[in-house]
Amino acid sequence: MTSLNIALIHHPVMNKRGEVIGSAVTNLDIHDIARAAKTYGVSKYYITTPYKDQQQLVRELLAHWQTGHGATYNPARKEALSIVELADSLEEVISCLTEQYGKRPLIVATSALVRENTLSYAELGQRIANEEPVLLLFGTAHGLAPEILQLTDVTLPPIKGGTQYNHLSVRSAASITIDRLLGS
Amino acid sequence: MTSLNIALIHHPVMNKRGEVIGSAVTNLDIHDIARAAKTYGVSKYYITTPYKDQQQLVRELLAHWQTGHGATYNPARKEALSIVELADSLEEVISCLTEQYGKRPLIVATSALVRENTLSYAELGQRIANEEPVLLLFGTAHGLAPEILQLTDVTLPPIKGGTQYNHLSVRSAASITIDRLLGS
Numbered sequence: 001m002t003s004l005n006i007a008l009i010h011h012p013v014m015n016k017r018g019e020v021i022g023s024a025v026t027n028l029d030i031h032d033i034a035r036a037a038k039t040y041g042v043s044k045y046y047i048t049t050p051y052k053d054q055q056q057l058v059r060e061l062l063a064h065w066q067t068g069h070g071a072t073y074n075p076a077r078k079e080a081l082s083i084v085e086l087a088d089s090l091e092e093v094i095s096c097l098t099e100q101y102g103k104r105p106l107i108v109a110t111s112a113l114v115r116e117n118t119l120s121y122a123e124l125g126q127r128i129a130n131e132e133p134v135l136l137l138f139g140t141a142h143g144l145a146p147e148i149l150q151l152t153d154v155t156l157p158p159i160k161g162g163t164q165y166n167h168l169s170v171r172s173a174a175s176i177t178i179d180r181l182l183g184s
Numbered sequence: 185m186t187s188l189n190i191a192l193i194h195h196p197v198m199n200k201r202g203e204v205i206g207s208a209v210t211n212l213d214i215h216d217i218a219r220a221a222k223t224y225g226v227s228k229y230y231i232t233t234p235y236k237d238q239q240q241l242v243r244e245l246l247a248h249w250q251t252g253h254g255a256t257y258n259p260a261r262k263e264a265l266s267i268v269e270l271a272d273s274l275e276e277v278i279s280c281l282t283e284q285y286g287k288r289p290l291i292v293a294t295s296a297l298v299r300e301n302t303l304s305y306a307e308l309g310q311r312i313a314n315e316e317p318v319l320l321l322f323g324t325a326h327g328l329a330p331e332i333l334q335l336t337d338v339t340l341p342p343i344k345g346g347t348q349y350n351h352l353s354v355r356s357a358a359s360i361t362i363d364r365l366l367g368s
Contacts, residue, residue: 002346028212032353036360039352040345076351161224161366162186167260168223169216172359175352176220176367179360182345 002182003131005105006037006174007046007093008138010054012145020147023140025054030061030084031077032171033138038080040182044097048087058086090137090148097135105133107152109144110177112166115155121180124156128181136181138174186366187315189289190221190358191230191277192322194238196329204331207324209238214245214268215261216355217322222264224366228281232271242270274321274332281319289317291336293328294361296350299339305364308340312365320365322358 008029011022030047037045047058062081064070071078087093098104108124109115128134137144137152149155159168159176168176192213195206214231221229231242246265248254255262271277282288292308293299312318321328321336333339343352343360352360 028353028355032356035349035351035353036345036356038349039343039347041347076349079349080351159223159363160368161220161363162368163223163225165219165222165260165263167219167264168359169212169219169355171212171353171355172216172220175356175359176363179343179345179363180367183360183364184344184346 001043002041002128003133004042004128004136004181005044005046005097005134006033006042006136006138006178007048007087007090008033008140008170009090009144009148010047010049010140011051012147013139014142014145016142020145021141022049022051025049025058026140027061029140029171030058030081033174034080034084036175036178038083040178042083042178044085045083046085046087046093048089048093050088055086090151093135094151097133101133103133105135106154108134108136109149109152109155110136110138110173111143111155112158114158115149117154118157119154121156125181136177138170140170185227186225186312187317188226188312188320188365189228189230189281189318190217190226190320190322191232191271191274192217192324192354193274193328193332194231194233194324195235196331197323198326198329200326204329205325206233206235209233209242210324211245213324213355214242214265217358218264218268220359220362222267224362226267226362228269229267230269230271230277232273232277234272239270274335277319278335281317285317287317289319290338292318292320293333293336293339294320294322294357295327295339296342296352298342299333301338302341303338305340309365320361322354324354
């Protein structure tokens with residue numbers, strides 16, 4: 001288990017027109033990112049959404065795989081989803097982790113755009129190797145809203161693949177980012 | 185555009201009991217892996233399935249995003265899916281690429297298990313940098329069947345994350361593998 005925690009933000013995020021919105025929870029975002037996180041020893045994977053119906057959906061999905069039919073059908077999935085936590089907001093996640101670690105974690109944004117105040121993958125990986133508590137944020141839809149970015153300390157550089165195409169799914173972006181930080 | 189081509193194999197693959205099966209095509213396998221492939225300049229992304237109804241499903245999905253409503257709603261998705269090709273079998277893909285390049289590509293398996301005759305990510309990345317034609321195979325369900333492995337020249341080492349947990353989705357595994365080979 002590492003000192004890396006991740007959060008998938010569903011509100012506030014941007015839509016394709018640059019407006020601040022809340023997005024719907026996607027089933028495979030929960031599964032794929034939990035499996036990647038578990039593979040690399042991520043401590044907790046927070047799903048944040050303020051919408052009560054969406055929270056209920058996440059609870060039902062987790063219950064199916066943790067105590068329902070899914071738990072016996074696929075124990076590996078149960079294990080991956082055991083690190084998933086539901087939260088109302090980023091503020092709640094920060095508060096939770098601050099209490100757990102006895103200090104505020106380093107809050108790191110990811111973005112498809114170049115931002116100010118970046119930290120390299122190697123430097124962040126080293127800080128995690130040194131057991132510094134880190135909370136890494138991924139945005140759904142078209143990315144994290146400015147009010148989320150204001151709460152962050154640093155940003156990772158965008159994942160570039162040597163082409164002009166810059167539209168990874170959040171599932172791919174999270175998998176690649178975690179591998180860059182914790183893969184050997 | 186690089187000399188890397190990838191194929192997602194739906195038959196023959198293994199199920200959880202170690203039996204050889206054919207799997208159903210998953211919508212997000214097409215989207216997520218096409219987006220990751222396009223990001224890194226993968227040349228072609230082949231979806232192989234011998235089932236006519238599954239092939240029809242793939243054709244309808246591609247038509248929606250390439251010439252239907254999806255093409256105007258999301259041009260970036262159209263661009264990613266432009267590298268997707270449908271094939272009956274791995275043999276058909278090999279024959280197609282052999283004709284295109286004038287020689288048989290290096291055929292590389294991926295696996296969650298340690299196999300004989302492995303090539304490191306760095307070595308394979310270097311071969312692609314040298315423009316050697318490569319076809320990289322990903323298995324659906326519980327991985328590539330022995331008769332597929334018999335057609336391959338080498339295997340990449342499994343993606344390990346420093347834990348005992350070894351159950352990445354094929355979408356995550358493909359994204360991480362492509363990043364390791366072509367990411368900077």
